[in-house]
Each structure stands twice: as C-alpha cells, then as structure tokens.
Amino acid sequence: MSIRFLLLLFAAPLIGVALGYLLGGRLRALRGLRIRALWLVWLAAGVQFTQSVAGVRHFVEGTLGVPMIAVVFAIVLTWLGLNLPHWPRAIQLAGAVIVLGAALNWLAISLNGRMPYDPAAAAEAGLPAGAETPKNEPAHDRTRLGLLGDTIAVRSLHAVISPGDILIGAGTCALVVFAMRRRHDAPGEVNHELETPRLDAPDVDNAASHDRRPHDRGQLTVH
C-alpha cells in the first residue's frame, strides 16, 4: 500500500474536515456521532485485503463459489443499514450517496468479474495500461457497462477512479461536513453534556415553560 493510495483513501474525510471548518462546523461535533457495529467495517476491510492473497481468493471463489466482492459489499451494506436509520436526516442523505456509489462499483465489478479501467486514462495517470491487479483489469470489447468502470484519471495521485468512487468520496465528504455542522442536541448522537443543567437557559425560572402537559388537559372534548 503506497503513500498515494493512503492519500486517496483519506482525501475525502480530510476535505470534509476542511469544508466543515469553512462552513462553521467543529471537529468536536464528530465525537458524538454514534457508530454501531464498528467491527463490521474492519471485517469488510479484512476481507477486501485478503482479496490480494491469491490462495485465499482461489479457495473462497473457486472452491466455495462465493465472490469475495459480494461478501465485502454485503458486510458494508449491513453496517450502513445498522447505522443510517439512527443518524440525522442530512447524514442519512450523505450515506445514501455512498450506497449509490458502492452499488455502481458493485454493478461494474459483478458484470465483469473485476473493475474494468480505461487503458488510455491509466496511461494519462502514469500507470501501466495493460496490467491486471486482483481488483482491476483493462477494459476491452466485451466489457459491459464500461462507463461505470475506472475511466477518470487523477494525475496527482496516479490513480484512475470511477463515477462510483466519486459518489463515495462526495458522500463521505458530505457526511463529515454534516456531522461537523449539526447541533449538539441533534438526534442520533450521544450527548454527555445533557446531564449538566444549562445555567444560562432563557426563562429558567418560568414554571410554565417547563409544563409539557397538553393544553386541553382536564377538559371534556365534544366531537
């Protein structure tokens, strides 16, 4: 794993942090974003990583007949399904964009076996144009839905990315921005400051403002 690849992975969250600050957000707001079943993400990353091990890949896909990419996407979608319903609406939308990007990538990979890349774009990015990796292969005449493959050259990072990758990056970036900008008492977070009473709260001595009973209490309703 090269430094450029790490930069590619962390680019979206870090751009999100920078944008979040520019838009008035604070990094500390991220602390309350409750993440459930975190181990699923690490499990998916582990399965993804073992794809590059030829023996493991051959055993799982050849002997067991299970596509490893399907396992990875199933784990990630399960994790998103566990977390998205509990997050605020804006963050749910960002998560939906990530899911859409992942689905586009999955579609291209499942139709072709590996993620096809445009050899011309690879050459433009300074990469070998005909090489095969555990996850990528050059596009050819029989490639299906080649537009969803890696067709966009990113010269600075020596990478070729797909429309799905752009959606995943944009969704991740937006998720960080929305998480940094949300209020502290927004739903879907663990707020440990609630136990401390606000001394500067308006109308703190006004008993009527604390009454949460319905306005028609004790009255007979005539229909």
Place this chain on the structure above:
Amino acid sequence: MKPVRTWRRLSTAALTLATLAAMLYTIGAPTPTAADMRIRILLTLATLATLVFTVGAPYTHGG
C-alpha cells in the same frame, strides 16, 4: 531472522494491539475524557477512510 528484528516486530504488534484495545474500550465508555473524545474523532475519520477502501475501486497499480 535476527533477534533485533523479531523484537521490533513483536513490540510493534503489541503496540498496535494495545492501541486497538484502547480504541475499542473507549467506544463504550460512559464518561469519556478529552483523550477518549480525540480517539473517537480519529476513529470516526479512520472508519470513513476504511469505508472508502472497502467499497471504492480505484485503479492504482501497486496500491
């Protein structure tokens, strides 16, 4: 394998495991401290980067 290399590898592995254990322990801490909060923030960002790694499919030869 030289003993020094073995020791370095073992100490690196132990440090990594201890860091991960500390991260996992702090996730469910009822009264988090400032250090816990920093770890949570870093963990959230690392989780998102891992998410990009798992479902993203860029072509980076040797990546």
